[in-house]
Structure formats: C-alpha cells, structure tokens
Amino acid sequence: MKSYREELWFNVPSRRGFVNITSQVERCVRNSGIREGLVLVNAMHITASVFVNDDEQGLHRDYEDWLEGLAPHEPLSRYRHNRTGEDNGDAHLKRQIMGREVVVAITGGRLDFGPWEQIFYGEFDGRRKKRVLVKIIGE
Numbered sequence: 001m002k003s004y005r006e007e008l009w010f011n012v013p014s015r016r017g018f019v020n021i022t023s024q025v026e027r028c029v030r031n032s033g034i035r036e037g038l039v040l041v042n043a044m045h046i047t048a049s050v051f052v053n054d055d056e057q058g059l060h061r062d063y064e065d066w067l068e069g070l071a072p073h074e075p076l077s078r079y080r081h082n083r084t085g086e087d088n089g090d091a092h093l094k095r096q097i098m099g100r101e102v103v104v105a106i107t108g109g110r111l112d113f114g115p116w117e118q119i120f121y122g123e124f125d126g127r128r129k130k131r132v133l134v135k136i137i138g139e
Contacts, residue, residue: 004032004136007044012126015073016094018060019121021050021132025104026111028134035109037138041119042101045130047091049098049122052113067094067124091124098122106138 006028010019025041043050053059071093076082079089102119105112111119121132 001037001137001139002032002034004028004034004134006031006134008121008132008134009129010121010123010132011129012123015091015124015126016064016067017123017126018063019123020055020118021121022055022111022118025119025134029106029109029111029136032136034106034136034138037106037136039104039106039111040101040133040135041104042133042135043095043121043130044133047088047095047123047125048130048132049095049100049124050102050132051098051120051122052102052104052117053120054116055118055120063098063122067097070094070097088125094124095122098124106136 008021008024025039029039041050071090073090076087081089081092
C-alpha cells in the first residue's frame with residue numbers, strides 16, 4: 001500500500017466563503033499515482049470545514065443564510081468564547097455543523113463521486129492563510 005500527503009493553502013479575503021477544491025484534490029490523486037484507495041480531505045483549522053455537495057450558487061447562499069440563522073456572528077457578546085478576545089465564536093459552531101473532513105473513494109485513479117458531488121472548503125473566520133490536508137492511501 002502507498003500513501004501520499006499534500007497540503008492545500010487558502011486565504012479567503014472575507015469572513016466566510018466556500019471554495020470548490022475538487023480540481024485540487026483531483027490533481028493530488030493524479031500526483032499520488034494511486035489507482036484504488038481512499039482520499040481524506042480535512043480542514044486543519046478549527047474554524048474551517050470540508051464538505052461534499054453540489055456546486056450551485058443558490059445552495060451556497062442557502063448555506064450562508066442557514067448557518068447565520070443557527071449561529072449569527074453578532075452580537076459578539078452572545079458567545080462565551082469571545083470573552084477570550086476572539087470574535088469568532090460563531091465560526092467554531094458553523095464548523096461543527098459543516099464538518100471537519102470528507103473521505104472519497106478512488107476508483108481507476110479518479111474520485112468516485114455520485115452525481116453532482118464536489119468537494120468544498122468552507123471558511124467561517126477568514127482573512128488569513130489556512131490549510132487543508134489531503135491524505136491518500138491505496139495502491
């Protein structure tokens with residue numbers, strides 16, 4: 001069995017955003033040379049997420065509205081975490097809802113997706129450089 005590791009780096013200029021990272025993960029799979037296996041893609045920061053869904057702008061706006069309704073950014077005093085001097089208590093909750101990582105099967109050297117599935121990086125406390133780990137195992 002072989003393994004391959006790569007880090008992807010992102011700097012989302014706004015507080016929140018979604019970035020389709022499917023092509024970067026596909027490149028990692030090609031570079032790994034692994035034809036059959038699994039790829040783990042996980043956000044290495046506690047206020048960011050990786051998830052699988054459709055690349056449709058209406059859905060992304062729905063996510064924004066839904067997440068803001070569940071964990072609004074303001075008022076900042078709403079979150080005990082912000083008493084530490086941070087202003088990102090909401091981002092931690094949003095990450096918890098959207099998830100830390102995804103695992104996708106690799107078949108014939110390609111991501112083995114269902115219809116419309118894509119991999120996304122979700123940022124909930126942006127404006128600084130953050131990384132995503134891509135770990136591939138297989139043969």
